[in-house]
Amino acid sequence: MDCREARRMIRRYLAGEGEKEIEKLKEHTAVCEKCNRFYEEALKMERIIADVLSPIKDSPTERIMRRIEDVRSLHRRWRRSIHFIIIIVFVATVVMFLTYLALSLVMPRIRVQREILLIRDGVSSYIRSGGVLPESETEAVWAVVKNEEWAQSERLDRERRQYLDPWGVPYRLLRQPDFWMIVSSGKNRRFEYGGGDDYAIKIPRLK
Amino acid sequence: MGFFVSGMDDREAIERVLSGDRDAFRHIVERYWRKVMAVVRQRISTAEDVEEVVQNVFLRAYQKIGQLRDVRVLAHWLYQIAQKCSVDYLRRKRHQAWTSSEEVCTILDEKEAENRKEDDMSFEIRDAVASLPTKYREVVMLRFIGGMSCDEVAEYLGEPAGTVRNRLFRANELLKMKLRNLFKGEK
Numbered sequence: 001m002d003c004r005e006a007r008r009m010i011r012r013y014l015a016g017e018g019e020k021e022i023e024k025l026k027e028h029t030a031v032c033e034k035c036n037r038f039y040e041e042a043l044k045m046e047r048i049i050a051d052v053l054s055p056i057k058d059s060p061t062e063r064i065m066r067r068i069e070d071v072r073s074l075h076r077r078w079r080r081s082i083h084f085i086i087i088i089v090f091v092a093t094v095v096m097f098l099t100y101l102a103l104s105l106v107m108p109r110i111r112v113q114r115e116i117l118l119i120r121d122g123v124s125s126y127i128r129s130g131g132v133l134p135e136s137e138t139e140a141v142w143a144v145v146k147n148e149e150w151a152q153s154e155r156l157d158r159e160r161r162q163y164l165d166p167w168g169v170p171y172r173l174l175r176q177p178d179f180w181m182i183v184s185s186g187k188n189r190r191f192e193y194g195g196g197d198d199y200a201i202k203i204p205r206l207k
Numbered sequence: 208m209g210f211f212v213s214g215m216d217d218r219e220a221i222e223r224v225l226s227g228d229r230d231a232f233r234h235i236v237e238r239y240w241r242k243v244m245a246v247v248r249q250r251i252s253t254a255e256d257v258e259e260v261v262q263n264v265f266l267r268a269y270q271k272i273g274q275l276r277d278v279r280v281l282a283h284w285l286y287q288i289a290q291k292c293s294v295d296y297l298r299r300k301r302h303q304a305w306t307s308s309e310e311v312c313t314i315l316d317e318k319e320a321e322n323r324k325e326d327d328m329s330f331e332i333r334d335a336v337a338s339l340p341t342k343y344r345e346v347v348m349l350r351f352i353g354g355m356s357c358d359e360v361a362e363y364l365g366e367p368a369g370t371v372r373n374r375l376f377r378a379n380e381l382l383k384m385k386l387r388n389l390f391k392g393e394k
């Protein structure tokens with residue numbers, strides 16, 4: 001191998017080619033000081049330039065693998081969070097539904113118990129203020145309730161002059177010889193004179 | 208030369224990654240990070256930004272490796288991702304650095320000005336590379352930073368290998384001339 005051929009091979013080698021011919025090249029540079037220096041200088045220049053130009057000096061492999069792991073665990077956490085959120089939403093929905101069911105069962109009873117007390121107080125003050133209640137059982141309640149703030153307007157039946165309980169049946173004022181009684185027919189909507197599931201409260205007879 | 212670190216080939220590494228062995232991806236990173244860095248460096252200048260984009264490239268590659276249909280185009284696929292990530296990053300950060308292969312190296316930022324004070328040799332080398340015509344600078348960056356062979360550079364640039372070899376030779380001669388004084392002082 002002559003020097004011209006050797007330098008051609010050095011250039012090829014430095015260009016990332018001709019690695020198979022490196023042994024032949026080594027044989028030549030071992031005996032040719034000039035070519036050896038040419039090779040060393042070219043190699044040195046390439047390494048220095050590569051080092052100067054390279055924006056990342058050390059291998060970023062570990063940092064990349066760590067980042068991949070971070071993103072994976074972030075996704076895992078996110079997936080877990082999503083599952084958690086779905087479960088929370090499901091449980092909340094079930095709880096809300098059950099609460100609604102419970103309230104829809106309980107609320108009318110609470111309301112009717114409260115309203116009966118208010119009607120009783122209304123009747124007492126109506127009589128004390130010298131008012132005369134209508135003869136009709138339902139109209140007597142109407143007369144007491146119609147101007148009260150607590151009365152729910154949608155249950156004030158202005159046409160028939162009645163105040164309806166939460167199940168849509170009018171309250172009544174029963175007048176007995178010894179006492180009066182305010183009655184709601186209850187959930188079964190059947191008037192049972194204060195018995196059965198009726199809600200009722202007695203008032204000492206008022207004059 | 209070359210930066211191969213183990214006997215595992217790309218196909219085996221990808222198969223292992225796909226079968227859940229995350230660690231096998233380390234071999235792909237180790238094998239290609241320099242080349243990817245060289246591609247990213249074509250558009251992005253600062254070291255921190257380059258590192259971030261290189262990380263983004265491999266992260267995206269890891270997430271989409273199942274979409275790679277042919278293992279033989281792995282390098283090309285990674286370069287495409289690198290270009291996309293670089294563009295995305297530039298768009299996001301609105302960086303005006305080494306914006307395209309036509310304008311590469313024309314901008315010396317403050318950091319490089321600082322380098323000049325700290326390290327004259329680095330500055331002279333950067334300056335020498337920056338002053339090369341684009342077609343030479345491109346091959347120098349891909350070859351020196353990325354450690355790509357002439358064939359790989361040719362494939363990446365879509366040029367004949369002979370042309371790339373000549374450009375690299377010519378670029379080397381120009382650099383040697385520009386940096387003659389510098390390397391004489393080094394001896």
